[in-house]
Amino acid sequence: MKNVSLIISLTLAAVVAATTAAAASDLQGVRFGPDKGKTRIVFDIIGAPTYAVSGDEAGNGRLVIDFQDLSVASVVMAPQRGKGHIATYQFLKRADGGTRAVMTFKTTAKIKETFLIEPSPGVAKHRLVVDLLSADKAAFLASLPSRYPDLGAVIERATAGTDDFVAPSRSQKEVNAQPLEKRVIVVDAGHGGVDPGAQGQSGTLEKHVNLKAALKLKELLEKTGRYKVVLTRESDNDPKILRSQRAELARREKLARDVGADLFISLHADALPQKAIRGGSVYTLSQEGSERSARLAKSQGDYTIYELDASEFREDKYVGEILFDIAQNATNTASSRFAEKLLGELTGVIPLLNRSHRTADLRVLLAPDVPAVLLEMAFISNAKDEANLNSKVWRARTMAAVAKAIDGYFAEHDEQRFAQNGSMETN
Ligand SMILES: [Zn+2]
Numbered sequence: 001m002k003n004v005s006l007i008i009s010l011t012l013a014a015v016v017a018a019t020t021a022a023a024a025s026d027l028q029g030v031r032f033g034p035d036k037g038k039t040r041i042v043f044d045i046i047g048a049p050t051y052a053v054s055g056d057e058a059g060n061g062r063l064v065i066d067f068q069d070l071s072v073a074s075v076v077m078a079p080q081r082g083k084g085h086i087a088t089y090q091f092l093k094r095a096d097g098g099t100r101a102v103m104t105f106k107t108t109a110k111i112k113e114t115f116l117i118e119p120s121p122g123v124a125k126h127r128l129v130v131d132l133l134s135a136d137k138a139a140f141l142a143s144l145p146s147r148y149p150d151l152g153a154v155i156e157r158a159t160a161g162t163d164d165f166v167a168p169s170r171s172q173k174e175v176n177a178q179p180l181e182k183r184v185i186v187v188d189a190g191h192g193g194v195d196p197g198a199q200g201q202s203g204t205l206e207k208h209v210n211l212k213a214a215l216k217l218k219e220l221l222e223k224t225g226r227y228k229v230v231l232t233r234e235s236d237n238d239p240k241i242l243r244s245q246r247a248e249l250a251r252r253e254k255l256a257r258d259v260g261a262d263l264f265i266s267l268h269a270d271a272l273p274q275k276a277i278r279g280g281s282v283y284t285l286s287q288e289g290s291e292r293s294a295r296l297a298k299s300q301g302d303y304t305i306y307e308l309d310a311s312e313f314r315e316d317k318y319v320g321e322i323l324f325d326i327a328q329n330a331t332n333t334a335s336s337r338f339a340e341k342l343l344g345e346l347t348g349v350i351p352l353l354n355r356s357h358r359t360a361d362l363r364v365l366l367a368p369d370v371p372a373v374l375l376e377m378a379f380i381s382n383a384k385d386e387a388n389l390n391s392k393v394w395r396a397r398t399m400a401a402v403a404k405a406i407d408g409y410f411a412e413h414d415e416q417r418f419a420q421n422g423s424m425e426t427n
Helices: 013-019 137-143 151-158 172-177 206-223 245-258 287-300 317-346 383-390 392-426
Strands: 025-035 038-046 050-056 062-068 086-093 099-105 109-117 126-134 183-189 227-231 263-270 280-285 352-360 372-379
Touching (some): 025 086, 183 206, 183 245, 206 227, 280 317, 317 372, 317 392, 383 392
Parallel strands (some): 263 372, 280 352
Antiparallel strands (some): 086 099, 109 126
């Protein structure tokens, strides 16, 4: 197993040009990032792919991805051994000229997320990412894109005779009846325990107002029935809190990864010697922070934080870096999108600093695989803001705006996924 190459990286260009007529996209390789209970599958593709995800319950389940106009070198068409949840995978030519990837599961898993990363400076490829999480077969079927329940049958007709694929025969009604899985939101009440954070003019401690806000946000989010909220601390003397500030921040970061957070929001109150300054602001990770995060990962030799198993990549540091880059690109964009949503909802609800979406090198935002923002709700050093931070009414209104931003962020996220998964419809 150790000798199985992590990247099926082939120089396809020449082969493809000779055998395929003007394909819209070329497969460069398939990579797997297995980790405890998770597997990330990455398809490296030159040219924007058009694809649809489906599957069936044969064996431990099969994941099927149909590509329109994707060229694959014949050597890759042969069955290959997978990693993590994937036992084997194979590319098949469809009767209509499309290409189908069929992946069989070694152990059952569901699709956590499917997304496409566009080329970025220095990265010419499109990267189609499928994240799998350990789950039973029913959860896998429920996790399949549900917007086009007949897609399997459409594909089946187009590919008759090419393999033994059985289309999922669930009706739209059945699909709609599947309960949606709750999003996991980690709400971090900044500071706590031995670390009081900043202090207001009339003595308010930041750690206390942060916790009250976090508890309110948890209540509002859970009331919708759409979220599972995990707090990094439940109280001021939560036994989980570590004495060393550095260790404590690392604990919170790790917690967000361990619970499979879909979003991480850290609540704080700002302070400055200039007591007149007031207003909220939102922070995401800066470029310097990203670089520091990368250095941190390398110095620890620990790529598990990118949903990857370090031992799998020790023989090839470069692979670890590529996958790190993938995780980080996706996350920074998501963090920024959420930050903008948050500011949109907070505008008119609380005073905001000018140019309030800032990037900062903040340790708590460094987990690269979880979209994260830090909200400075107000300036505890300003008398009016301090009074607001202590006001139940103000807190409820502000946290309602944050909850609305979270709703808006995921609604947009789902819409984008719908657009991607529905792309076969134009066929
Ligand atoms: Zn703080």
